[in-house]
Amino acid sequence: MRALRTLRTTLVAAGATAVLAASASGAFAAAAPEAAPVAHASAPCKDKRVPVKTVRLADKVSVAKVYKTGKHRFVAEIWAKGTKYGTLVAKDHAARGQNNGLHVTLHPNGRVTSWIERAQPELRPAAERILVSTTTLADDTSTAKVYRLSAHHYEADVYANGTKYGTLVAKDHAARGQNNGLHVLLQPDGRVTSWVDDAPGTSAAEPTVHVQVDRQARQGK
Known part of the structure; x- marks a missing residue:
């Protein structure tokens, strides 16, 4: 008789655990519910x-x-x-x-x-800059170092007397800049055009077109 009573108590306890587990799994990823007394497991309060x-x-x-x-x-x-x-x-x-x-x-x-x-936003690695040319500009003192990043995407670092004073970025469209009367135009194919403002009373200078030679292509010949 004692064994039978013990078995019934075990089943009631097991039934309470099953009810709680079902509630937890059916919840909206919620924390485990508070434990209820076993005495009320067989007759929950509605x-x-x-x-x-x-x-x-x-x-x-x-x-x-x-x-x-x-x-x-x-x-x-x-x-x-x-x-x-x-x-x-x-x-x-x-x-x-x-x-x-x-x-x-x-x-x-x-x-x-x-x-x-x-x-989280996907971080893309920066495109590699490949130097394709170094060109003397129209004022004969400035230079432009042209880098290729991808098709139709070039950048030109502009230096004057060894000091960098700007970068032009041409991606699908041309980029323009000027410094102390020097004008520089970078095309999205890497070509550079430059000219200088003339002194008052003189005719405007013709733009100087600098044709770039891709170093990788030249090395492959």
Whole structure:
């Protein structure tokens, strides 16, 4: 008889654990619920659910339907496009869950907060700069070092008396710059054009076109 009573007690305890485990797995990735006394496991108390509000969540698609089920006890059902995909239960303490980057918190006063976990931006390695030419510009003192980064993407570092004072970036479109009357134009194919402003009363100087020779192509000949 004692063995039979012991067996019944074991089954009741095992049944309570199964109920709690099912509640945890069915929740919206929520923390484990509070342990209930074994004596009430076979006859759980059915709290009356009083609808409180429906809150639209941070993803602009999901909603939380909030119900009050007792003093300091609220339940939030998480719905998206007519489908329920989780439940949070807050009793004296906040309950939290997340699904596909959507984080939801149900507070013990029934308030719902949510936020979206943003994906980290993908960091792309910087394009390699390959020096293709060094050219003397129209003022005969400045130089332009032209680099190829990709097709239709060139950069030109402009130096005067050995000091770098600017970089032109031509990607799909030409880039222009000027310094102390020296004008430089970098085309997206790497060609450089330069000219200088003439003194007042003189005719404008003809632009000087500098044809670039790709060093890699020259070495391959």
